[in-house]
Amino acid sequence: MLTEVFTLRQAEKEARLRDELVELVAHHRRNCPPYDQILAALGAEREPATLADLPWLPVRLFKTRKLASVPDDQVIRVLTSSGTTGDVSRIHLDREAAATQSRMLARTLGTVLGPRRLPMVVVDRSGVVGDRRSYSARGAGALGMVNFGRDHLWLLDADDRPDVAALKDFLARHGDAPFLIFGFTFMVWRYLYEVARDHGLDLSQGILVHSGGWKKLVDQAVDNAEFRRRLGADTGLTRIHNFYGMVEQIGTVFLEGPDGGSLYCPDFADVIIRDPVTWQEAPVGRPGLIEVISNLPTSYPGNVLLTEDLGVVHGVDDGHWPGKRFGVLGRLPRAEARGCSDTYPGGR
Amino acid sequence: MTVRMRFPAGPELPIDEVLPPDGETPLAVGDERIVDFLTLVARRLLAPALARRHPELGSLGFFLRRRELLRAVERLHGALDPQDLAFPRGTVFHIPPANVDTIFVYSWALSALAGNVNVVRVSPRSAAAAETILEVLNDSLAEADPVVARTQRMITYGHDDEVTARLSAACDVRVVWGGDRAVNAVRRHRLAPAARDLTFPDRTSFAALSVAGWAAASPSARQEAVVNFVNDAYWFDQAACSSPRAVFLVGDARRAEAVQTEFVALLGVAARDRGWEVDAAMAVEKRVGVYGLAADGGVTRMAFPDNLVATLDLATPAAAPREWLGTGTFGFVPVAELAGLVSFVRRQDQTLTHFGFEAEELRELARQLGGRGIDRIVPFGAALRFAPIWDGYDLFREFVRLVTVEA
Numbered sequence: 001m002l003t004e005v006f007t008l009r010q011a012e013k014e015a016r017l018r019d020e021l022v023e024l025v026a027h028h029r030r031n032c033p034p035y036d037q038i039l040a041a042l043g044a045e046r047e048p049a050t051l052a053d054l055p056w057l058p059v060r061l062f063k064t065r066k067l068a069s070v071p072d073d074q075v076i077r078v079l080t081s082s083g084t085t086g087d088v089s090r091i092h093l094d095r096e097a098a099a100t101q102s103r104m105l106a107r108t109l110g111t112v113l114g115p116r117r118l119p120m121v122v123v124d125r126s127g128v129v130g131d132r133r134s135y136s137a138r139g140a141g142a143l144g145m146v147n148f149g150r151d152h153l154w155l156l157d158a159d160d161r162p163d164v165a166a167l168k169d170f171l172a173r174h175g176d177a178p179f180l181i182f183g184f185t186f187m188v189w190r191y192l193y194e195v196a197r198d199h200g201l202d203l204s205q206g207i208l209v210h211s212g213g214w215k216k217l218v219d220q221a222v223d224n225a226e227f228r229r230r231l232g233a234d235t236g237l238t239r240i241h242n243f244y245g246m247v248e249q250i251g252t253v254f255l256e257g258p259d260g261g262s263l264y265c266p267d268f269a270d271v272i273i274r275d276p277v278t279w280q281e282a283p284v285g286r287p288g289l290i291e292v293i294s295n296l297p298t299s300y301p302g303n304v305l306l307t308e309d310l311g312v313v314h315g316v317d318d319g320h321w322p323g324k325r326f327g328v329l330g331r332l333p334r335a336e337a338r339g340c341s342d343t344y345p346g347g348r
Numbered sequence: 349m350t351v352r353m354r355f356p357a358g359p360e361l362p363i364d365e366v367l368p369p370d371g372e373t374p375l376a377v378g379d380e381r382i383v384d385f386l387t388l389v390a391r392r393l394l395a396p397a398l399a400r401r402h403p404e405l406g407s408l409g410f411f412l413r414r415r416e417l418l419r420a421v422e423r424l425h426g427a428l429d430p431q432d433l434a435f436p437r438g439t440v441f442h443i444p445p446a447n448v449d450t451i452f453v454y455s456w457a458l459s460a461l462a463g464n465v466n467v468v469r470v471s472p473r474s475a476a477a478a479e480t481i482l483e484v485l486n487d488s489l490a491e492a493d494p495v496v497a498r499t500q501r502m503i504t505y506g507h508d509d510e511v512t513a514r515l516s517a518a519c520d521v522r523v524v525w526g527g528d529r530a531v532n533a534v535r536r537h538r539l540a541p542a543a544r545d546l547t548f549p550d551r552t553s554f555a556a557l558s559v560a561g562w563a564a565a566s567p568s569a570r571q572e573a574v575v576n577f578v579n580d581a582y583w584f585d586q587a588a589c590s591s592p593r594a595v596f597l598v599g600d601a602r603r604a605e606a607v608q609t610e611f612v613a614l615l616g617v618a619a620r621d622r623g624w625e626v627d628a629a630m631a632v633e634k635r636v637g638v639y640g641l642a643a644d645g646g647v648t649r650m651a652f653p654d655n656l657v658a659t660l661d662l663a664t665p666a667a668a669p670r671e672w673l674g675t676g677t678f679g680f681v682p683v684a685e686l687a688g689l690v691s692f693v694r695r696q697d698q699t700l701t702h703f704g705f706e707a708e709e710l711r712e713l714a715r716q717l718g719g720r721g722i723d724r725i726v727p728f729g730a731a732l733r734f735a736p737i738w739d740g741y742d743l744f745r746e747f748v749r750l751v752t753v754e755a
């Protein structure tokens with residue numbers, strides 16, 4: 001598998017990224033006054049010696065403050081993510097940042113998809129993209145991915161029922177050469193896996209790219225290993241790539257390797273697992289909060305972000321691709337306070 | 349449209365059967381039968397086993413002691429002219445906050461003492477202490493006069509606007525706790541023209557520490573002050589309306605920094621010793637809150653020595669946070685004198701806890717504030733101690749109506 005973006009061993013990556021990020025931090029400090037105020041208050045005046053020393057922002061800050069490093073008139077897109085509590089991240093992209101993110105996403109996924117657009121099955125309904133009313137992570141995810149395919153089949157009808165006849169028809173036309181399947185993890189399981197198994201469909205030429213987490217599959221005792229095993233055994237689908245990414249670092253995805261089970265960091269990105277008590281970097285094998293690092297964000301200070309996801313590093317320079325391998329373990333619960341306020345959510 | 353009867357405990361009841369039938373109010377102000385009942389409740393709340401399990405019920409028990417109740421009644425009568433007579437207002441509908449377990453009892457008890465028929469909405473989300481209180485109330489009922497069960501009702505219902513609307517239309521006073529959102533939501537339901545609201549909107553609170561007073565205090569007095577401050581701050585995750593959000597270091601600015609350093613060090617130790625914890629989710633919440641405040645400017649330095657304590661050095665009093673930033677997050681700012689707070693204070697500000705000041709300095713501050721904000725100036729450790737005068741209201745007085753008879 002040829003790759004342009006999974007090439008650097010950890011030490012070399014860290015050295016390169018550190019230098020680039022020191023520059024980027026300085027750039028954002030010059031151009032984003034709120035970011036500069038935060039770093040000044042942190043006393044972040046010494047140059048960070050390592051990636052782990054870089055000052056991070058909590059990712060939710062993009063929901064509570066406007067943080068942009070370009071003037072408003074240069075912003076061509078404001079990406080939003082809907083949160084569970086209704087507050088929304090707002091990510092400001094200028095022309096250059098928008099172009100860079102889509103180019104680097106293409107290179108990352110190109111590693112597993114190859115250079116050409118493949119026929120594509122989207123495990124969703126076509127309405128999910130255009131429907132502004134229910135604009136969601138699902139819609140945004142599908143929208144970002146459809147460009148990587150052609151001859152799209154939207155697997156679900158308007159009532160979220162899989163269209164088995166259309167899938168059979170798609171496989172008859174495209175099923176004997178590589179094709180792309182995209183969907184959210186739990187939807188792939190519920191709508192594609194079960195249907196393909198029950199109808200004896202052959203997905204062995206498929207390349208599945210999926211994301212979204214395992215929470216909705218926990219009660220069925222399906223984790224990543226079981227997901228891969230059953231899809232392989234029952235449908236022949238073995239080229240399966242989970243990925244982890246977020247709108248606050250658009251264009252950067254951490255991609256499951258061909259070996260399965262671990263997410264890899266592209267050359268322009270990295271993760272650090274932090275112990276949530278000491279805030280120090282956790283050693284391999286010890287779970288903590290995931291900090292994501294990427295050199296892509298230039299129009300907003302999103303290069304170093306502390307997520308609210310828990311993860312663990314599986315190994316370094318010891319997998320299919322060089323660099324860190326890690327897994328996502330789940331989400332930190334949202335903090336709740338007691339207190340006098342807000343007791344009557346009735347009558348919204 | 350039914351509600352769950354929590355007191356007197358019973359089955360689901362249609363809303364129309366919750367209120368006693370119209371007619372004369374059967375209770376008087378300071379009614380002996382209510383005083384007896386509250387006294388019984390107080391005794392049970394002060395039982396050592398219970399107080400150990402729920403220390404906050406101990407302070408409630410003290411509040412409900414016979415002597416305290418009679419004093420409140422005497423104080424009311426003492427303030428009246430001879431030609432004025434006090435009577436219950438009628439029916440009082442209480443909507444207390446879900447996450448401060450004991451407020452509903454304070455609010456209800458004063459209104460019951462005033463002789464009113466009461467309906468209290470106990471949140472379905474209420475916590476263990478609330479359940480314990482309801483048990484105590486129900487257990488005390490056997491020895492009480494039957495009029496108590498007939499006139500005092502505590503109910504639980506979900507977010508049923510119809511129930512709220514019905515009770516709002518039927519009451520003479522509606523008591524709404526729970527902050528701006530709760531008040532605005534409840535206000536959409538009309539009251540009868542003669543009825544009135546008693547509202548408890550969002551409030552914020554601060555602490556004032558005298559630099560000179562600190563210097564004069566013995567090490568043990570300092571320690572005690574910090575322990576009291578920790579109780580004020582951490583008990584309700586620093587989210588209670590009277591929990592201090594920032595500390596004003598009042599006095600010589602050159603000596604303030606050393607005072608702050610010592611205070612923060614003692615604070616971390618005291619919070620840990622008292623067993624308070626801040627989990628990972630709350631630690632992240634604090635970062636979101638504090639970084640956000642820093643992004644707005646006005647924070648010259650922020651420090652996170654550990655997850656329990658975060659400190660923010662503020663450029664000016666005006667930068668002091670009024671929003672909740674997460675448990676154990678404290679702004680610090682030096683001010684030359686208490687009068688320096690006057691221009692900063694707003695109506696929203698409720699409690700100023702203090703350490704190291706003379707009584708006259710504090711009264712002078714209150715005079716300068718002129719009631720434009722800060723309703724309570726109380727020592728460290730008293731922030732959460734409920735008092736019959738709250739948010740600027742004399743609650744007991746609000747629960748009675750006056751009739752004038754001139755011969």
